[in-house]
Amino acid sequence: MEDNRLRELFTKWTSHSISAEEELELMTFLSKGKAASQRDALVAGLYSENNQEQPLELRDAEQIITAILQKDATAETGAVRRLQPVRKWMGYAAVVLGLMVIGALAYLLVNKKDQASSETAKYITEPLDSRRATLVLADGERIELQENPDSKFQQGLTEITNVDTSLLKYAAREGLVKAAGYNTLIIPRGGQYRLELADGTEVWLNASTKLRYPAHFGGVTRREVFLESGEAYFKVKKNTALPFIVNASGMEVQVLGTEFNVNTYTKKFTTTLVNGSVRLNAAGMQAMLEPGLQAMLTNDKFITRAVDTETFTAWKDGQIIFDEVSLEEATNNLSRLYDFDFVFSSPELKQRKVGGRLKKEAHIEDVLALIEQPAYVKFNIKGKTILVSQVMSK
Secondary structure (H helix, E strand, C coil): CCHHHHHHHHHHHHCCCCCHHHHHHHHHHHCCHHHHHHHHHHHHHHHHHHCCCCCCCHHHHHHHHHHHHHCCCCCCCCCCCCCCHHHHHHHHHHHHHHHHHHHHHHHHHHCCCCHHHHHHHHCCCCCCCCCCCEEECCCCCEEEHHHCCCEEEEECCEEEEEECCCEEEEEECCCCCCCCCEEEEEECCCCCEEEECCCCCEEEECCCEEEEEECCCCCCCCEEEEEEECEEEEECCCCCCCCEEEEECCEEEEECCCEEEEECCCCCEEEEEEECCEEEEECCEEEEECCCEEEEEECCEEEEEECCHHHHHHHHHCEEEEEEEEHHHHHHHHHHHHCCEEEECCHHHHHCEEEEEEECCCCHHHHHHHHHHHHCEEEEEECCEEEEEECCCC
């Protein structure tokens, strides 16, 4: 292959403008051992053109290419799958190539000088800082937690600690007999927070979520909280004398000690049970869940099904899993997680299916890059709006 043609293909690939046929041509060339020296020199040359002060050494390029070609193209890459099954292997191959090149270059760059300035040039968005939340006390006082790191607040006989601007922890004196007032924790778009209630129950709150709960559980016959909007994962401290109740827009989830996720982002509320057992009540209807089951409340009825619970709970561990969902659903999720609005150039694009596991990166560009090629779309960021357009026909 001529150097100019190889350079042209490589440039198209990095700009996401390469066609499926050109992708195949590039992958075929990269798989030929006899072109190793030409291939390695090209990678080193292209890198050095954009990093003149810290050129890539040829042996580093060899390591990158060797790693790419030794990688099984069907292995799990964290990328989103292509839409067309017939050409799916080409999508995986391109994504593997991209992830390995980007990953290897990033690893090498750590050992180079001027890393900070090089990384900054990659992004047009600010890095995501999800440690944001507003605490509204029972008396109406509002506290912006991100502005009060590692601070303590006294609410009657309850101490509230804001730990590392990521965990809000409650500690109450034992033997309290008077019921407490209800506080509210509000998580904005782009935020996430953890909450430890006075009884030791842990709650992970996702973006765009509002939870109302008492400062302590003294003087009550049941522990009751209200998920007014959004999504939360509960790890309930077992107490057979005080059942734990989650109220979510007309649905009641009753537990003794268990782990489960409640999602109210859409009109179809879902409860996913990880372990233990829960009883659901809504509009006179009931449902019992065992681990690995999910109940969906729709039209005042519960629909129960077996699911991979990790798909619906991975968000609390910094993962994003799309299980063959529409591009519209995927971007709605990203809107909440990163605080951006998506605008589609064509309604047809909303229905395209995407699937896969992604890491919640600091910059949304890193996530979008893994979706673009498999979904045949291009994302253009303008301020806080992202335009979604088609880049090639299917």
